[in-house]
Amino acid sequence: MRVQLDRRDLAKYxxxxxxxxxxxxxxxxxEQFLSTTYGKIAARNGARRVIGAITGESADGAAGQSEPERDVFSYALARILVSCTKDRALIDRLTRFEAARAWGFLQEEDAAKRAYVAGSIGIDPKARELPVIEYVELVPQLREDRWRLVNRQIxxxxxxxxxxxxxxxxRERIRHLLQRQLPLPVPGQICETLSPLVTDITASYQATILRDFGEVEEGAFPPCLQALVSAITAGTNLPHAGRFAITAFLHNIGMNPVQIVxxxxxxxxxxxxxxxxxxEHISGRGGTEYTAPSCATLRTTGFCVKKDSLCERVNHxxxxxxxxxxxxxxxxxxxxKEPVT
Ligand code: SF4
Known part of the structure; x- marks a missing residue:
């Protein structure tokens, strides 16, 4: 059956x-578009969309219903704005947000439209199996053990x-597709025009990291990470998995590459x-922003050491x-609050 997409569909996907x-x-x-009033509004909406993706709050364009044109333009401008930041972490936040948003809409669609959108991104919505290569490409960012190849029936x-x-x-396929396209090759002049909005986005991201993790406190590092830092200080030649774990962890809690070095x-x-x-590679310059390994992974690689009582309550x-x-x-x-004696 032929599927007709209307403007609302374009806003959703x-x-x-x-x-x-x-x-x-x-x-x-x-350039012409951004010099128009509509273009300036679209750029502001694009920035709001990115900030919504960063903070996790509902962004302009999340509804996909009220003003479809505005949503489509804000998506286009959001991609341009994150490309101007050249920050993989921001690109990652936006692509996750967009994938989750589109996926949410997809849940509500009738079978024909779902099939059309899934088919447009190269997935057969009735598939009950996938070629191993395709599967392996899709799952690296999915954390649950059930996605590991050793736990699958092949x-x-x-x-x-x-x-x-x-x-x-x-949802993962949508995220992959979007991530592969970013950053866009935006001319410097355009980024210059958009620089106030880019600054707002970067500031919002910094504020979110600070809100989530605050200032870095080595005293609050989990025992495994304290042990890795001690090993470095003592001159131990850490294997790659150890260097990776510590770098990704420090990056995730908000340290910049210079501080990590x-x-x-x-x-x-x-x-x-x-x-x-x-x-720099692990912090995202290589195209992928990495997340620190989970406790399960650190156990497997032998870095889960000196566990304490808090360790019993966490899995990351x-x-x-x-x-x-x-x-x-x-x-x-x-x-x-204690009285001074
Ligand atoms: S349980 Fe987790 S946090 Fe605690 S030492 Fe092991 S890996 Fe680190």
Whole structure:
């Protein structure tokens, strides 16, 4: 059955070719568009969309119903704005947001439209299995153990899909597609024009990291990460998995590459060039922003050491860090309340 997409559909799935053609037919050159009142409003909406993706609050364009044109334009401008930041972490936040948003809409669609959108991104909505290569490309960012190849049923080079697997893989496919397209090659002049909005976005991101993790406190590091830092300081030659774990963790709690390199500089055999390259790669310059390994992974690689009572309550070192910092802050507040004797 032939599926007709209307303007609301384009707003819900702005990554479809139909939506992009629709935008291209209405803007003239980007420079001209941004000099119009409508273009300036679209740019502001694009920035709001990115900030919504960063903060997790509902962004302009999340509804996809009220003003479809505005939503399609804000999507286009959001992609341009994150491209101007050149920050993989921001690109990652936006693509996750867009994939979750589109996926939410897709849940409500009739079978024909779902099939059309899924088919447009290269997934057969009735598939009950996927070729191993395709599967492996899709799942690296899915954390649950059930996605690991060793936990899947494989037959004749195809991975069997169960229950809701396909639903999640559709969302992952959307995220992949969007991530592959970014950053866009935006001319410097356009980024210059958009720089106040880019600054707002970057500030919002910094504020979110600070809100989530606050200032870095080594005292709140989980035992595994404290052990890794001690190993570096003592000059131990850590295997790649250890260097990766510590770099990704420090990046996730808001340290910039220079600060991370300073931690590695404590090692007696510190190699500045090699370290800088590795740190920048893991922090996102290589095209992917990495998340620190979970406790399960650290256990497998032998880095889960000196567990304490808080470890029993968490399954990720980042959760440990967040809880420990909060507890320490509460303890300090309690101390301040104590009468001075
Ligand atoms: S349980 Fe998790 S947080 Fe605790 S030491 Fe092991 S890996 Fe680290």
């Amino acid at each position: 702005p990554f479809l070719k139909e939506a992009q053609d629709w935008v291209a037919g209405r803007t003239g050159t980007l 037959s004749k080079g195809r991975v069997k899909l169960d229950g809701d697997d396909l639903e999640e893989l559709i 300073e931690i590695f500089a404590r090692a007696p055999d510190f190699d500045p060039e090699k370290t800088r390259y590795q740190v 070192p980042l959760s440990y860090y967040r809880i420990k910092k909060r507890k320490e802050k509460e303890r300090e507040k309690e101390k301040e």
